[in-house]
Amino acid sequence: MADGHTEQGAAAAVDEGRLWGRLMALAAVGARPDGGVDRPALSMQDAQARSLVAGWARDLGFAVATDPIGNLFVRRAGRDPDAAPVLTGSHLDTQPMGGRFDGAYGVIAGLEALHAMNDAGISTRRPVELVAWTNEEGARFQPGCMGSAVFTGALALETALAAVDRDGMTAREALAAVLAGEPEMAIRPADAAVHAYVEAHIEQGPVLEEEGLPLGIVTGIQGCRWFAVEVTGEAAHAGTTPRARRRDAFMAAHAIVAELRRALEDEADVTRFTIGRFEVEPGSPNTVPARVFFTIDLRHPDAARLTDLGDRVAPLAGSAAGGCAVTVTQTSASAPVVFADPVLRVLRDAAVRCGVPFRDLPSGAGHDAGYLAAMAPTGMLFVPCAGGVSHHPAESAAPADLATGARVLAEGLVRLAE
Ligand SMILES: [Zn+2]
Secondary structure (H helix, E strand, O other), rough: OOOOOOHHHHHHOOOOOHHHHHHHHHOOOOOOOOOOEEOOOOOOHHHHHHHHHHHHHHOOOOOOOOOOOEEEEEEEEOOOOOOEEEEEEEEOOOOOOEEEOOOEEEEHHHHHHHHHHHOOOOOOOOEEEEEEEOOOOOOOOOOOOHHHHHHHEEEEEOHHHHOOOOOEHHHHHEEEEEEHHOOEEEEOOOOOHHHHHEEEEOOOOOOOHOOOOOEEEEEEEEEEEEEEEEOOOEEOOOOOOHHHHHHHHHHHHHHHHHHHHHHHHOOOOOOOEEOOOEEEOOOOOOEOEEEEEEEOOOOOEHHHHHHHHHHHHHHHHHHOOOEEEEEEEEEEEOOOEOOOOOHHHHHHHHHHHHOEEEEEEEEEOOHHHHHHHHOOOOEEEEEOOHHHHHOOOOOOOOOOHHHHHHHHHHHHHHHOEE
16 A cells, blocks of 8 residues: 555544544643643653553554563564564653653654554555654653663663662662563563654743644754853951952852853854853852863864863863862763754655645754664654743643644654655
């Protein structure tokens, strides 16, 4: 049935009410009184959410399995059982004060795409698999994106399973408890080939809503460099010490921050520059500060630009420090991810064929797709969310926009699987 109209068939079979109904059923698992969702990774709520998705998938005749880090896979068979599958999905865990759509949307949109392929009677050469990655948020166990990092070989399984939450429980123990609730669940090997990966997600930013667009084609994930800055001066009496005799660590840090803002922030507002922690010691109202510690989170979608901007932090800080000593230490770095052109082209084509206006945009936040991109051609679709609000109980998205994203996803998956 792989004629020229099968893709429209899948897109047309996407059911907005069914998609919304499943999203709301999922949002009831770990629901907060304020309308948000609290569903920690590998918690009993997470187990319940997995069972819900697995149940829907089994009712549709799909095979369900998990791998050693607990990633949940739903497989819609293709004509060639040996062909590497096209993969789509996202995550079921949330932040402690999370919303109903972050992660959940990508899983339910993927399930809707598979369901729509069934309804439209479409057969694909490659299998199409839905995945719910374990612990994307990193709120309970660190690091985040744990399931996709293990799946792609970026993180050792043993390291991931040894992660400990605040109550002293290991990810290994928590996962065993989750899997105990699904004793029939098939376990598949950790290593699996992937032909392509597509993740649908709410934007978590304001761009699409502001521009009145229902869809974003995500071109990549911006890179991030973290720095720790320590400024050392000398404590002195606030009342008796003249300006010329002071080595005031706060005033030096203030000058450094002003200089960094001037040099790093750009008019186009692409660079993200954040000081999220700022500590002053000894912290006494009548003592000239002896030491300041602050953090820098610097992000940019272009690798060369991020390297250049980050490399300027230490010299700029040194030149603005006056009589104080300053040390700048890079504490973490992740390179920007650029998504693969073949997948982006398929997604743009799919949007055009569905008659959906869209724009390209980079992702400001990290996603499992960042790890998958190292393993297989990868792309993402964004749908608008109200006010750009995310990681918050008020997180919201319109049913029609969510269905539009699922239509383009279904169309793209069929094409990639053929
Ligand atoms: Zn997410």
